[in-house]
Amino acid sequence: MNAPGTFTLGPGDGSARTGRLTTAHGEIETPVFMPVGTQGTVKSLCPTDLQDIKARIILGNTYHLYLRPGDELVAKLGGLHRFMGWDGPILTDSGGFQVFSLSGLRRITEEGVTFASHIDGSKHLFSPEKVVSIQRNLGSDIMMVLDECVPYGADRAYTEKSLGLTTRWARRCREAHPAGDRGQLMFGIVQGGFFKDLRAQSAEQIIEVGFDGYALGGLSVGESRAEMYDILGDAAPLLPAERPRYLMGVGAPRDLLAGMAAGIDMFDCVLPTRNARNGTLFTFQGKVNIKRAEYREDDSPLDPTCPCYACRTFSRAYLRHLYIAKELLSYRLNTLHNLTFFSIMMERARQAIREGRFAAYRAEMEALYPEGE
Numbered sequence: 331m332n333a334p335g336t337f338t339l340g341p342g343d344g345s346a347r348t349g350r351l352t353t354a355h356g357e358i359e360t361p362v363f364m365p366v367g368t369q370g371t372v373k374s375l376c377p378t379d380l381q382d383i384k385a386r387i388i389l390g391n392t393y394h395l396y397l398r399p400g401d402e403l404v405a406k407l408g409g410l411h412r413f414m415g416w417d418g419p420i421l422t423d424s425g426g427f428q429v430f431s432l433s434g435l436r437r438i439t440e441e442g443v444t445f446a447s448h449i450d451g452s453k454h455l456f457s458p459e460k461v462v463s464i465q466r467n468l469g470s471d472i473m474m475v476l477d478e479c480v481p482y483g484a485d486r487a488y489t490e491k492s493l494g495l496t497t498r499w500a501r502r503c504r505e506a507h508p509a510g511d512r513g514q515l516m517f518g519i520v521q522g523g524f525f526k527d528l529r530a531q532s533a534e535q536i537i538e539v540g541f542d543g544y545a546l547g548g549l550s551v552g553e554s555r556a557e558m559y560d561i562l563g564d565a566a567p568l569l570p571a572e573r574p575r576y577l578m579g580v581g582a583p584r585d586l587l588a589g590m591a592a593g594i595d596m597f598d599c600v601l602p603t604r605n606a607r608n609g610t611l612f613t614f615q616g617k618v619n620i621k622r623a624e625y626r627e628d629d630s631p632l633d634p635t636c637p638c639y640a641c642r643t644f645s646r647a648y649l650r651h652l653y654i655a656k657e658l659l660s661y662r663l664n665t666l667h668n669l670t671f672f673s674i675m676m677e678r679a680r681q682a683i684r685e686g687r688f689a690a691y692r693a694e695m696e697a698l699y700p701e702g703e
């Protein structure tokens with residue numbers, strides 16, 4: 331097997347491309363969607379379920395696992411793969427975004443970001459060195475650097491100042507983890523808000539530090555689709571073509587398609603798993619809100635074209651019953667289905683790119699999922 335970090339490009343179609351990324355826990359076909367497993371579990375699923383639905387790589391969160399159960403404990407028990415029983419690739423986000431979206435009392439200094447735990451209010455400091463140490467303890471296959479996800483609407487002065495700090499933090503993360511040490515990869519994160527020249531400046535600085543892959547941060551933070559696509563189209567091509575490109579926190583089906591068209595290789599979003607738990611299901615005939623009364627006596631499968639256990643075994647009436655009755659099985663069946671949908675959508679996208687028909691595939695999927703998530 332190739333060394334971790336090896337990224338081999340396959341056939342492309344316009345700016346869309348296919349590839350294969352080698353990690354210490356296996357190879358990943360790209361473009362890929364990463365299910366979110368924030369606290370060391372993709373909510374309601376067992377690792378065997380993830381294997382069954384052909385999930386290849388999952389996402390964990392430094393912020394959450396540091397606060398609970400603690401990265402030192404996870405390290406003592408053999409690392410996150412052994413702790414959660416998942417032997418496939420794991421990418422961990424660095425905590426920057428979670429600190430800003432979850433914790434109270436945040437202060438940013440050159441040293442790092444101090445915050446109060448959303449669990450018990452205790453005070454903590456995330457420095458670049460600290461978040462690297464946590465991710466090394468967890469044993470992540472892909473570690474993300476500590477960055478500041480600039481809030482939507484930040485002005486140019488703030489955005490420019492912040493990207494400078496993000497670059498200095500990226501450099502300190504790089505220095506804290508020798509390239510490829512213990513097979514653990516590290517991705518840099520480009521910021522710059524919604525200013526194209528600042529995006530270019532951030533990209534140039536992060537690339538100069540040098541990483542195994544590059545992420546676009548600071549998007550999917552409340553902006554309109556048009557704003558995200560405008561920055562995406564401009565910034566994605568600035569990232570090295572020979573390394574994986576990761577669009578953080580994205581997204582809905584039409585956003586994944588737009589990201590692939592712009593040359594993005596990796597995606598993560600809580601949408602399929604969170605929507606599963608509120609009964610919003612993605613099918614190849616469009617979206618289904620399973621709680622609707624119209625499904626009360628519907629004996630047909632959720633999606634007759636879907637190979638997942640929920641669609642093979644149960645009716646929409648039963649899935650609706652479970653949801654209305656707030657039965658725990660509702661979470662598991664709906665999550666199995668939504669992640670199967672995202673997995674199949676990405677597999678078909680890879681095939682369409684290989685066969686030079688990505689534009690047609692994108693149009694077909696967009697017709698199913700018009701504007702809005």
Ligand SMILES: Nc1nc2cc3nc(NCCc4ccc(CCO)cc4)[nH]c3cc2c(=O)[nH]1
Nearest residue numbers: 424426427479547548549550578579600601604
């Ligand atoms: N380190 C780092 N991590 C990030 C994670 C992100 N995640 C997002 N967006 C997720 C937004 C999001 C939140 C919830 C839902 C479900 C709605 O039902 C969908 C999208 N943007 C993000 C930006 C960054 C970033 O700059 N840096």
Ligand SMILES: [Zn+2]
Nearest residue numbers: 636638641667
């Ligand atoms: Zn299904």
